[in-house]
Amino acid sequence: MKYICLGYYDEKHWEALSESERNAWMDECFDYDDALREHGHFAGGEALQGVDNAVTLRWKNGKVAVTDGPFAETKEQLGGILILEADDLNHAIQLMSKHPGVRNGPFEIRPAADLTEMVQESEKRRSTGKK
Numbered sequence: 001m002k003y004i005c006l007g008y009y010d011e012k013h014w015e016a017l018s019e020s021e022r023n024a025w026m027d028e029c030f031d032y033d034d035a036l037r038e039h040g041h042f043a044g045g046e047a048l049q050g051v052d053n054a055v056t057l058r059w060k061n062g063k064v065a066v067t068d069g070p071f072a073e074t075k076e077q078l079g080g081i082l083i084l085e086a087d088d089l090n091h092a093i094q095l096m097s098k099h100p101g102v103r104n105g106p107f108e109i110r111p112a113a114d115l116t117e118m119v120q121e122s123e124k125r126r127s128t129g130k131k
Contacts, residue, residue: 002043002112003084003092008076009105011050028100036084041095045082076105083112 014022036042051069058065082099086092092109101107 001086001088003086003089004110004112005045005082005084005092005096006078006108006110007080007082007101007105008108009079009101010076012075014104025100025104032099033082036095041085043083043085045080047080048078051077079105084109 017025033042033045054069056067056069058067082096084092084095086095089109089111096102096107096109099107
């Protein structure tokens with residue numbers, strides 16, 4: 001089963017680390033990602049650029065409103081996602097508990113939703129024009 005792991009971090013804490021500390025920590029993270037790959041648990045992932053490059057879309061007054069920055073002002077920002085292949089939630093927790101990224105900020109783990117049936121039903125409605 002796939003689990004989406006959302007990794008958060010404190011930008012100020014990250015910026016306070018020396019370059020060698022950042023490099024050592026990132027090397028540890030990438031080593032662990034490689035171990036997850038080797039055992040068939042790493043299904044994908046991406047780091048995100050900083051919040052200064054983010055925009056948020058909201059539906060407001062019948063149209064899309066675009067604002068700069070993240071949805072909410074918080075100390076910890078979303079730093080990346082990792083898609084994990086695990087037997088169950090406990091297995092996902094075990095795997096991510098060993099990830100060095102947890103030392104720099106929390107990881108939120110959610111089971112991926114299987115929308116196959118919903119997509120198929122929608123495709124039927126859309127192909128027949130019945131909504």
